Amino acid sequence: MGWLSEGLGLHRDALKEGLGGETVEYLMKIIFYPPCPKLELLYGAPHHTDLNGITFLIADEVDGLQAYQDNKWVDVKYDDSSIVVIIADQIKRMSNGRYKSGEHRVTMDTVRTRLSWPVFAEPNLDHVVGPLAELVIDDAPKFKPYVYREYKYLKMNKLPID
């Protein structure tokens, strides 16, 4: 997040502070995708952006994660020395849209089980996240600030956000 903050011309801690500093919570999920013989029937995870701040993901060697890039879905290839980093909604909002949140989905495998271990860095539920003050001096804010609890509720229930 330090590099991402510097990429916005801000000090290294700007995005972490915007996300709530030491109150940021790290939620690890362990996701089990059983084999699916009929791939056309379902996705392991339909296309989405993550609602938190930033996601760090480790998965096993069964591919499945795809990122939407240049108007097409691209496989995120397994690499045993890499962690996948996904910019999520709250970084998009804090950056006033200068960073996008990465659209992704998960396809199933017809014969193999897949496991993944994403860690979601997310604001505390009572923390308010919105465009960082330094980024809306010259530019109009593109997003309204939300208490994270409310943002999460709206997104999880597919209700209008902006």
Ligand SMILES: O=C(O)CCC(=O)C(=O)O
């Ligand atoms: O299992 C994966 O590779 C990604 C899971 C995911 O996108 C999510 O839980 O938000």
Ligand SMILES: [Fe+2]
């Ligand atoms: Fe995701």
